[in-house]
Amino acid sequence: MRFFKMNGCGNDFVIFDARAHGALQLSKDQARAIADREEGVGCDQVIAIERSIRGDAFMRIWNADGGEVTACGNASRCVASILLDERGDDGPVKIETLAGVLKAERTTLGQITVDMGSPLLKWEEIPIARAMDTERLDYEVDAGLFHLGHPGACNMGNPHAVFFVNDVKLAPVAVIGPRVETDPFFPDGVNVGFAQILSPERIKLRVWERGVGETKACGTGACAAVVAAHRAGLTSRTVTVELEGGDLVIEWKASDDRVLMTGPVELERVGDLLGAA
Structure with a gap:
């Protein structure tokens, strides 16, 4: 074939x-x-x-x-x-x-633009184990000396948790990623993003993908990072996401709630x- x-x-x-x-x-x-x-x-x-x-x-x-x-x-x-x-x-x-x-x-x-649809933001849509606000989950993970705050979460066709960090290069992705991915707090498992806010229009991102590990880029992860960042008041609705493999432009439209992803x-x-x- x-x-x-x-x-x-x-x-x-x-x-x-x-x-x-x-x-x-x-x-x-x-x-x-x-x-x-x-x-x-x-x-x-x-x-x-x-x-x-x-x-x-x-x-x-x-x-x-x-x-x-x-x-x-x-x-x-x-x-x-x-x-x-x-x-x-x-x-x-x-x-x-x-x-x-x-x-x-x-x-x-x-380049190719894909309409990824509207993000799912209710706790049961992600899903997570119990009812709570998904803008800032009542969830913490011990990352040793590296500080990780409470993540945001959404579903972009698959579940994502996004941690905001000061320096994504230093984020312990290979250690924390698999622990969060398989935590019973996320019944279906979860993709784990580590996002550094560079400006209201730019994010640097690494993603530990569920069932794969860290990849050079994750399209739904980039969408989830922008949704989580905008909900937290950290970015605008149109953001360039820097990944190891290249840049994606993500727009979360206010007019109809849909997320557009553009990239090579x-x-x-x-x-x-x-x-x-």
Whole structure:
């Protein structure tokens, strides 16, 4: 089956075009084997493009640990780029996911903008274990000498907790990330963001992704960081988010509450992997 190896700001994917084959049946072991950077193709997530009756295509997502998840912002941009290249126009296209239908289009600068929908802000929508205000969770984690305050939380198709830090380079992401990800306080697990506010229009961000680990970029994490920062009065509604792999521009629109994510995509290669399904 043909696959595209692509990345969005360094967050990389093996994307199978399964539209001619029906649903792609991948076991956890198969997804892990494909994602393995030593023995497989190597990626953060495995993606399948399938047929859809609600959009131009249906996108399925497996994390590197083999678990299937509902949303990935950077993968949405990559899939949109494939669909737009096929059509030969700038869109929009509609991509159905387990989290809903996303609309995407190509900008005049060649980047991809995805309408990620409205953030879910109620405690039970994230979800967290008990009722509380999600702007500032009643939740703390011992980070030793590194100070971590109370995080904000939202769901951008998948759950996120965002800690605000003074220097993101020094944040103990590899230590705190997996502890928070698997804490029963977050019944479905959680993606963990560490955000440094540079100005009202700029954030520097690192993200420990649920089921993956730290990645070079996380699209839904960038959206969640801007939502959390604006709710806390730290930024405006349009923010450039600096990630290791590149910049994303996030706009949380006041007019309709929807979050727009704009950023680059890169096609690394096209290949064929028989026996993947």
